[in-house]
Amino acid sequence: MFINFFHQLKSEGVPVSLNEWMTLMEALAKGLSFSSLTGFYYLARAVLIKSEAHYDRYDLAFAKHFQGLETTDDIIKQALDWLANSLPPLHVPPGERSPFTPWDLDELRRQLEDRLKNQDGEHHGGSQWIGTGGRSPFGHSGYHKAGVRIGGTSVNRSAVKVAAERHYQEFRDDQITGVRNFEVALRKLRQFSSRTEGPKDELDLDGTIDATCKNAGKLKLIWERPRRNTMKVLLLMDSGGSMNKYMQICSRLFTAAHRATHFKDMRFYYFHNCIYDRIYTSPALIPRNAVNTDDVLSSLNADYRLIIAGDASMAPSELTMRGGAIDWDMYNEQPGLFWLERLARHLPFSVWLNPIPSDRWATAEGYYSIALIQRVFPMYELTPEGLEQALKKLKTKTK
Known part of the structure; x- marks a missing residue:
């Protein structure tokens, strides 16, 4: 599997050993690329590339080997180009929205692929083609009870599948205020352990004072099991x-x-x-x-x-x-x-x-x-x- 990609890496001067290649095959067999070309890109790079100095040659080999392969990203990029000039958002009051009904993912995918094959350019405000501000199942800034939002931001929260890349913000661990x-x-x-568990390795100050007094002033240390x-x-x-x-x-x-x-x-x-x-x-x-x-x-x-x-x-x-x-x-x-x-x-x-x-x-x-x-x-x-x-x-x- 992907043996031509192995040879492509070699031809670009990327040092890949057979052991590393077999490790990649094992990772693929376990589904670690999640059936995604993007996932395969990162998985193969993590397993095969030992130095950042080889990243550029890896990218060249990857681009040459997979050039022309249509992926979800390619499909979405084409649709995003049509959506660049969008209409103002269509706001639908909650009372006018359709109740939830089950939808079929395979049918959504088929409909999107069909529109991509037949659509010849931008369409906005309608209910059929990929566009904005309307009631089409595909696009953004509009409303459909089971739509696919492509790009844009959520307006009516009706999209059941989001096809454009989301940008996640890192949680910060240096927040001070509040x-x-x-x-x-x-x-x-908290849930403390009992005094019957663990070694006696914590000094019982009160117990030590009491025992020392009873011992005519001669120090007597008392140890207790800590409650953690x-x-x-x-x-x-x-x-x-x-x-x-x-x-x-x-x-x-x-x-x-x-x-x-x-x-x-x-x-x-x-x-x-x-x-x-x-x-x-x-x-x-x-x-x-x-x-x-x-x-x-x-x-x-x-x-x-x-x-x-x-x-x-x-x-x-x-x-x-x-x-x-x-x-x-x-x-x-x-x-x-x-x-x-x-x-x-x-x-x-x-x-x-x-x-x-x-x-x-x-x-x-x-x-x-x-x-x-x-x-x-x-x-x-x-x-x-x-x-x-x-x-x-x-x-x-x-x-």
Whole structure:
């Protein structure tokens, strides 16, 4: 497989050994490129290239070998060119929007490919062609109950698949203002070990004074088993898209959690909108940062406290349908609710923190998905007060 690419690398002067090439083949067999040309690019570069000095020659070999291969990125670039001159956004009041109905991903893909073959240029304001400001299923700044947003920004939150690249903002761990209240709240999440566990390696000052007095003033040291916090925490944070406007308060939570040293264990992972079979080790949700959700869960016992931070606002299909994940090139075999319910069963001490004020949960754009998630996780506002309430809840199991 890809043997011609191996020879192309050699011809460009890239030092690739057979052992490295076989390692790449094993990684491909395990699906680590996630069936994506972009994923293959980064995977092959990580496995085969030993020095940054060879990056340029690797890129030349890759471009020559895969030149002319049509990918999702190529399709989207063509559509983005048509959408460069957009109409003003079409705002549709919530009362005039169509109720959610299931849609078919394969049919959406077929329709998009058909339009790309037959469309000859820009079309705006209509209901058929790829364009802006209208009611077509494809484009941006318009409305369709099951559309594919290509470029632009969300206006009516009706897109069920986003085909343009998103830019994720890194969570900062140096936020200062407003962090202390989160830190104080997190300190209340404690579960101390008993005095019957572990070695006696902590000086009992009161006991030493008492024993020394009873020993006619001759020093007698008394040692005790320390009571340590045994609390273990898993923090999952929504990254990108509609969460960007809540970046400041999320960074405060992230900073407070990052500074916390009183937990026995603290783990961080990231997702976009909903959790599926892969989560990420960085807010930049790219293939090389992905890990299998199954693998993460298998490493955690039921003692871990789960905190999920996100606005819970998404297309209902992301929670209820196979293939409903918003990323164009991602297909989820199980609906989002399947994974959320599985998380709640595996980690019964769990809460969801929502940056949207609670008095807007019933009327916000994502009210339907918020209500669905509330059936799985107790939900609290992402504020110091809401965090304090959530931490009290984490002391009891989610029903």
